[in-house]
Amino acid sequence: MSIGFNILFALFLVLLGLAIxxxxxxxxxxxxxxxxxxKLLPRMVCALIAAGFxxxxxxxxxxxxxxxxxxxxxxxxxAAATGxxxxxxxxxTFAIAxxxxxAGASPAALITFVTSWSIFAAHRILIYExxxxxxxxxxxxxxSALIVPFLAGMxxxxxxxxxxxxxxxxxx
Numbered sequence: 062m063s064i065g066f067n068i069l070f071a072l073f074l075v076l077l078g079l080a081i082x083x084x085x086x087x088x089x090x091x092x093x094x095x096x097x098x099x100k101l102l103p104r105m106v107c108a109l110i111a112a113g114f115x116x117x118x119x120x121x122x123x124x125x126x127x128x129x130x131x132x133x134x135x136x137x138x139x140a141a142a143t144g145x146x147x148x149x150x151x152x153x154t155f156a157i158a159x160x161x162x163x164a165g166a167s168p169a170a171l172i173t174f175v176t177s178w179s180i181f182a183a184h185r186i187l188i189y190e191x192x193x194x195x196x197x198x199x200x201x202x203x204x205s206a207l208i209v210p211f212l213a214g215m216x217x218x219x220x221x222x223x224x225x226x227x228x229x230x231x232x233x
Contacts, residue, residue: 101152104150105152108152108153108156109152109156111153112153112156112159112160115156115157115160116160116163116164119164121164124161124164124165124166125164125165128161128164128167128170128171129166129170130167132167132170134218136166136169136170136173137169137170137211137214137215138211139170140166140170140171140173140174140177140214141173141174141176141177141210141211141214142177143174143177144175144176144182145181145182145183146183147178147182148182148183148184149184154175154178154182155175158171158175161174167218167221168221169214169217169218170214172213172217173210173211173214173217176209176210176213176214177210180209180210181206181210190202
C-alpha cells in the first residue's frame with residue numbers, strides 16, 4: 062500500500078473515532094459517503110481506461126524526447142503548454158501524468174505539467190474565470206502567476222541535480 066493511502070486511512074479512522082465519540086448518527090455520514098462514491102467511481106473508471114488508451118496512443122519516444130531528461134530546459138515550456146491544454150479534472154490529469162512518467166518524462170517536466178495544469182487549465186479559464194471575473198482579472202492573474210510552473214520545474218531540476226532519492230549524487 063502507498064503512503065498516501067495509509068495517511069487517508071489514518072485520517073478516516075481519526076474522523077470515525079471523533080464521530081463515535083460525539084455520538085454522531087451514522088446515517089447522514091454513510092449517505093454522504095455513498096453519494097461521493099457513486100459520483101467518483103464511474104469517473105475514475107472512465108479516467109483510468111482513458112489513461113490506458115492515452116498510454117498506448119502516445120508515442121513513448123516522443124514523450125521521452127520532449128519531456129525526458131535529455132530534453133533539458135526545453136521540457137519545461139513543453140510541459141507547461143501541455144498542462145495548459147489538458148481539459149480535464151484531477152483524475153484524468155494525474156493519470157496522464159502517470160503515463161508521461163512511465164514513458165520517460167523527467168520529474169521536473171512532470172512537476173511543471175501538474176503545476177501548469179493546476180494554475181492555468183484552459184477549461185477552468187474559459188468556463189469560470191473569464192465569464193465570472195472578466196478579462197482584466199484574468200490578465201492580472203496570468204501575469205502574476207505565469208512564471209510559477211517554470212520556477213517549480215527549475216527548482217525540481219536543481220533539487221534533482223543535488224539529491225537523488227534522498228542520497229547525494231556522486232561528483233563526476
